[in-house]
Amino acid sequence: xxxxxxxxxxxxxxxxxxxxxxxxxxxxxxxxxxxxxxxxxxxxxxxxxxxxxxxxxxxxxxxxxxxxxxxxxxxxxxxxxxxxxxxxxxxxxxxxxxxxxxxx
Numbered sequence: 001x002x003x004x005x006x007x008x009x010x011x012x013x014x015x016x017x018x019x020x021x022x023x024x025x026x027x028x029x030x031x032x033x034x035x036x037x038x039x040x041x042x043x044x045x046x047x048x049x050x051x052x053x054x055x056x057x058x059x060x061x062x063x064x065x066x067x068x069x070x071x072x073x074x075x076x077x078x079x080x081x082x083x084x085x086x087x088x089x090x091x092x093x094x095x096x097x098x099x100x101x102x103x104x
Contacts, residue, residue, distance in 0.1 A: 047072065
């Protein structure tokens with residue numbers, strides 16, 4: 001193996017921490033994403049159990065519980081559409097109230 005000179009050591013001193021930092025960021029993102037998915041699944045199951053309890057005690061009918069569950073399937077999509085882009089709201093407002101044409 002060749003001897004390392006000062007230039008090679010400097011390159012390694014920059015590259016190794018950058019690679020380690022990148023890996024840590026990636027691992028943190030993966031763990032956070034997985035934790036979020038688990039949390040959402042638990043919340044959905046808890047909601048289903050609560051609705052089943054309401055149906056069992058007679059507070060709501062099975063049809064009402066089914067409608068609530070069906071409504072919940074699409075609410076996340078609507079939130080993504082509404083909050084996913086602030087530009088959407090600006091575009092919608094401009095489409096509803098177009099600026100008047102300026103006369104030269």
